[in-house]
Amino acid sequence: MESTNPLVLILVCGGLIFVIAGYIQQKFPPKKINHFYGYRTRKSVRDQESWDFAQTYSARQMQKMGAVITLLGGLVWLVDIHSIWSIGAGITLFILCPLLMLVEIEMELKKRFPKK
Numbered sequence: 001m002e003s004t005n006p007l008v009l010i011l012v013c014g015g016l017i018f019v020i021a022g023y024i025q026q027k028f029p030p031k032k033i034n035h036f037y038g039y040r041t042r043k044s045v046r047d048q049e050s051w052d053f054a055q056t057y058s059a060r061q062m063q064k065m066g067a068v069i070t071l072l073g074g075l076v077w078l079v080d081i082h083s084i085w086s087i088g089a090g091i092t093l094f095i096l097c098p099l100l101m102l103v104e105i106e107m108e109l110k111k112r113f114p115k116k
Contacts, residue, residue, distance in 0.1 A: 007073070011093065011094070015067065015069030016070055018062050021062060022061075022062030026063070038054075043106055043109040043113065054109060061101050061105055062101065
């Protein structure tokens with residue numbers, strides 16, 4: 001019996017976690033600015049309007065990013081990539097995707113809510 005490719009596991013499981021977390025945040029967004037739950041950055045906690053937008057937008061982006069990561073895992077499974085580098089590649093992708101998402105959300109916040 002063949003073992004499962006670690007890259008597939010990293011991408012599919014990690015991607016599904018992001019999809020689920022984004023769904024939970026979308027269904028139960030934090031109502032007020034807090035330091036425990038939600039998308040919290042300097043730009044998002046500036047005022048209530050920025051906060052509300054950041055929660056909605058980041059939840060959608062997290063679900064999209066999770067779907068992309070999960071699909072990448074499915075592609076890797078179909079192609080059947082097996083190499084010593086697969087775990088490192090999976091971890092790198094799993095770190096880069098959320099960082100790119102963070103940059104994209106911050107750019108959108110800056111565009112929609114310039115400093116007053």
